[in-house]
Structures are given as structure tokens and as C-alpha cells.
Amino acid sequence: MLHLAYVDEFGHIGPFLSAQDARYKTHPVFGLGGFVLPYHRVRHFSTWFFKLKNQLLQFELQRSGDHPARWEKKGSSLYTVKNVNKYEELRKATFRLLNKIRKLGGFTIHVGVEKRRDVNKHDSKRLYHYVLREVIKRLDQE
Numbered sequence: 001m002l003h004l005a006y007v008d009e010f011g012h013i014g015p016f017l018s019a020q021d022a023r024y025k026t027h028p029v030f031g032l033g034g035f036v037l038p039y040h041r042v043r044h045f046s047t048w049f050f051k052l053k054n055q056l057l058q059f060e061l062q063r064s065g066d067h068p069a070r071w072e073k074k075g076s077s078l079y080t081v082k083n084v085n086k087y088e089e090l091r092k093a094t095f096r097l098l099n100k101i102r103k104l105g106g107f108t109i110h111v112g113v114e115k116r117r118d119v120n121k122h123d124s125k126r127l128y129h130y131v132l133r134e135v136i137k138r139l140d141q142e
Contacts, residue, residue, distance in 0.1 A: 004042050005139055007034035007109070008075070015122035016115050024119055030127055031112025032135050036142070041104040048100060056093045107142065111135045 010033055012026035019025050037045055054061060054068050061068050083090055101108060111134045116122060 002039040003036050003106075004039050005034060005036045005109070007032045007135060010075075010110075011112060013124045013128060015119045017117055017119060029112050029114055030131060031110060032131050033108070033110030033112070035101050035106055035108045036139065037101065037104055037106035041106065045100065045104055045106075049097070052093060052096065056089060109135065109138060109142075111138065 010031050011029040013030050014026055015024045016026055016028045017024040050069070057073060060073065061071055064071050078090070098108065111131050113127070113131060115127065
């Protein structure tokens with residue numbers, strides 16, 4: 001059966017030394033994560049997700065003035081420790097999202113690696129290639 005995978009980056013691809021370093025303080029991890037659905041369930045899921053997004057982020061959508069289909073909120077802005085602890089609606093929506101993916105015969109996937117702390121040995125292309133290759137390998141195993 002044909003499946004479609006949606007993956008996105010998390011963390012940062014650049015070098016990292018420490019959160020206190022003036023130049024290399026972005027993020028200690030880089031990876032790819034997302035979800036996979038059977039192809040014939042994608043349209044149904046897209047419609048469902050669009051409605052969930054409109055409901056959960058209604059205030060920000062209205063304030064933006066953009067069309068809801070074009071408006072995007074970065075996951076790193078939405079899923080902060082503060083927001084997850086403060087907003088029960090966000091936690092509930094996240095569980096609904098994960099349950100919907102499972103109900104439609106899909107699954108989530110993620111691969112992340114901690115970066116070396118030696119800036120001189122950091123190779124962004126090699127890191128990305130490694131993570132992408134690992135995601136493809138795991139998708140193939142499914």
C-alpha cells in the first residue's frame with residue numbers, strides 16, 4: 001500500500017557549544033519528525049486538521065488577517081514548555097491529533113541526534129544526510 005510521509009526539521013542544523021556561548025547557542029539536537037498516513041486517508045486528515053487548526057488558533061488567525069489555509073504558526077512557538085503547561089486546549093488538541101493519525105492507520109516517526117560540541121568537526125550536510133537516511137530506513141522498515 002502507498003503511504004505519504006510528512007516530515008519536518010526540529011532543533012537546528014548548525015553547530016552548538018552551549019546555551020551560554022555567544023555564537024553557537026542554537027540547539028544541541030537536530031532531527032526530522034512527522035507522521036505517515038495511507039494515501040487514501042490524506043484528504044480526510046487534511047480537512048480534519050484544518051478544522052482543528054482553525055478552532056485551536058482562532059484568535060491568532062483572526063488577528064493575522066491572513067487566509068487560514070496560508071497562515072502558519074511555527075511549532076517551536078506553539079509547543080513551548082510554558083504553553084504546554086498553561087493551555088489545556090493545546091494538550092487536548094495534541095492528543096486528538098495523535099489519536100486521529102493512529103485511527104486512520106498512520107503513525108508518527110522521529111529521528112534526532114545530539115550534535116558534537118566541536119565546532120571545527122561540525123558538518124551540517126553530513127548531519128542532515130545521516131538523519132534523512134535514518135528516517136528513510138525506518139520508514140522502509142515499517
